[in-house]
Amino acid sequence: MQLRPDTTRRRFLGLAGGVAVAGAVPIVTVRPAEATPAMLASAIRNVTNGAAVKTGKVKLDIPPLVENGNTVPMTVSVDSPMAPEDHVASIHVFNEKNPQPNIGNFYLGPHAGRAQVSTRVRLADSQKIVAIAKLSDGSYWSASVDVVVTLAACTEELI
Amino acid sequence: MASALINVPAKAKRGDIIEIKTLMSHIMETGYRHTATGEVVPRDIITSFTCRFNGAEIFRADLFPAISANPFITFFTTVTQSGKFEFEWIGDKGFSETASASITVE
Numbered sequence: 001m002q003l004r005p006d007t008t009r010r011r012f013l014g015l016a017g018g019v020a021v022a023g024a025v026p027i028v029t030v031r032p033a034e035a036t037p038a039m040l041a042s043a044i045r046n047v048t049n050g051a052a053v054k055t056g057k058v059k060l061d062i063p064p065l066v067e068n069g070n071t072v073p074m075t076v077s078v079d080s081p082m083a084p085e086d087h088v089a090s091i092h093v094f095n096e097k098n099p100q101p102n103i104g105n106f107y108l109g110p111h112a113g114r115a116q117v118s119t120r121v122r123l124a125d126s127q128k129i130v131a132i133a134k135l136s137d138g139s140y141w142s143a144s145v146d147v148v149v150t151l152a153a154c155t156e157e158l159i
Numbered sequence: 160m161a162s163a164l165i166n167v168p169a170k171a172k173r174g175d176i177i178e179i180k181t182l183m184s185h186i187m188e189t190g191y192r193h194t195a196t197g198e199v200v201p202r203d204i205i206t207s208f209t210c211r212f213n214g215a216e217i218f219r220a221d222l223f224p225a226i227s228a229n230p231f232i233t234f235f236t237t238v239t240q241s242g243k244f245e246f247e248w249i250g251d252k253g254f255s256e257t258a259s260a261s262i263t264v265e
Contacts, residue, residue: 071227098225099191105221106234112218113176113237119220120227122189153227 043101044132047092048140052085053132058091058143069123069153076106078133078141080117089114090134095146097127110136122153165259171238172262179210179218180233182249189224200224205230205250215244236239238264 009045044053061075078088087110106117115133123129131142166180183205190202202224210218216233230248246258 008234039189086222095225099189100224102221102223103225104223105217112235114235117220118233119232122225122227139199139233 007027007128008070019046028038037096040101040128040130042098043094044130046130047105047134051138053090053140053142057141058131058133059130060143060145061092062129062133062145063069064145064147066123066147066149068151069125069149071120072123072147072149074121074129075118075119076131080133080135082115083112085112085136087112087136088133089136091115091117092132092134094124094130094132095121095127096129097125098122099124103129109126116139123147124148124152125149134153163246163248163256165244165258165260167260167262169261170265172237173264174239175264176235177262178233178235179244180231181208181210181246181258182229183208183229183249184229185254187224187226187228187230191224202260203251203254205248205254207247207249208232208245209249210236211245211247212236212241215246217249224248228258237260238252238265 040099057079059077062072066072076091076093077090080088086106093108094101095103098138103121104119108115127146128144128146130142132142134140160211162184164182168177170256171177181261185205186203187205188200188203190199192200193201204224205217207217208220217236222230241264244260248256
């Protein structure tokens with residue numbers, strides 16, 4: 001392409017602007033579907049089989065303000081003696097607005113000694129995180145935390 | 160492929176509660192991302208993590224796309240005897256990795 005020297009800069013800016021617009025379009029069009037509070041409720045029902053979930057005993061440690069939703073450290077601990085007759089059988093973590101309501105299921109037993117698991121999670125939006133513990137007596141306990149995310153996970157484009 | 164990092168204390172006293180830290184290198188592709196041309200990048204995640212001590216399962220986790228890349232999982236266990244921890248990660252596209260660590264209990 002042969003350009004006269006006095007038009008080069010204008011052409012370049014025009015092209016650059018066009019590229020920027022083209023690049024912006026897919027970000028709008030490919031946002032994945034969100035899990036809804038209804039999906040969260042049904043995912044919890046799948047775990048509890050409709051049993052009542054009480055608030056308490058569970059401690060969900062997650063930063064309330066997250067800069068990067070791609071790796072958010074999270075610790076769930078449950079107040080339990082972890083004895084054979086009274087222990088935490090499993091811990092389930094859910095979210096409200098990722099494309100899928102489940103985050104992870106963790107299965108432990110009385111030999112664990114301490115009912116605590118840590119991992120790193122992805123959060124696609126500012127949302128509520130719910131942790132549910134199933135105890136050996138069949139009761140369910142939960143804790144939830146609202147997290148504000150400034151850079152969301154999952155939605156970024158591949159280059 | 161040395162893609163797993165395991166942190167288990169080498170020694171412990173009988174009855175101690177020890178923390179086990181594990182990290183497996185894996186992309187954990189969610190299946191919700193698109194390329195610039197609009198194609199969905201297929202899901203490729205680790206779906207299951209298991210830890211056994213002397214053959215008996217002591218911890219298991221189901222993982223979902225919401226777990227970050229290079230899944231890092233820590234948990235606790237009570238040690239009553241010397242032995243070997245075996246770790247296993249299973250995932251999409253036939254992914255399967257194992258690692259092990261020994262502990263001496265005094």
